[in-house]
Amino acid sequence: MFTFKPAGLAREHGISAQAVRNYERDGFLPPAQRTPSGYRIYTEVHAAALRAYLALIPAYGHSTAGRIMGALTVGDVDGALTAVDHGHYQLLRDRETLEAVREAVDDLTAEPDATPDRAARTIGELARRLRVTPATVRNWEGAGILVPARDPATGYRVYRATDVRDAELAHLLRRGGYPLERIATVVQQVRTAGGTARLSSALDDWQRKLTEQGRAMLDAATRLSAYLGLIEPG
The missing domain is CATH 1.10.1660.10 (Multidrug-efflux Transporter Regulator; Chain: A; Domain 2)
Known part of the structure; x- marks a missing residue:
């Protein structure tokens, strides 16, 4: 030897x-x-x-x-x-998550308006829109999925159009059975990509990385x- x-x-x-x-x-x-x-x-x-x-x-x-x-x-x-x-x-779950994101993005509302104060909502309004409880929305915030601003006068949470988009994506993935920590990662990727309109290239890059890992x-x-x-x- x-x-x-x-x-x-x-x-x-x-x-x-x-x-x-x-x-x-x-x-x-x-x-x-x-x-x-x-x-x-x-x-x-x-x-x-x-x-x-x-x-x-x-x-x-x-x-x-x-x-x-x-x-x-x-x-x-x-x-x-x-x-x-x-x-x-884990690789299989990542592939399933990627596919779920591709499908979910198609169901999201249009890209947020460029005006920051346009379509701002309270936590109650956002919860009613998604047909969930305010406690659920707060749980998403605690998991890092949502990062709402605060009204400087009242201190209440204010959900802008980008927050609504992130909440809708979270809601769709949650219904698909994905855990909060995984959803937080996906939503962060949407934010990094600059919104759903620019998400396609980010998803393609994610796909390439999964292929390389496989x-x-x-x-x-x-x-x-x-x-x-x-x-x-x-």
């Missing part, structure tokens, strides 16, 4: 030898044997583990990639595969399978 020094493993990926040692320290690579003088000896197993870990990062993120490799290091194959399953489920998952699966083939008995 071939053996490697840390620098040898690092060179393939353009990382530092210290990074390899850190990955071993954190449990992302199996423990290395040592020479009598204390130098680490890495093998093909470590090389496969490093390839798998680095492929997992763009597919699942640093945290999940670390959990997957950490589980394998202690022999918990089912735990590692469960983390992989959760990652695939392809990264395929690559990670290949690397992970190769590593499992080296460490599983039989």
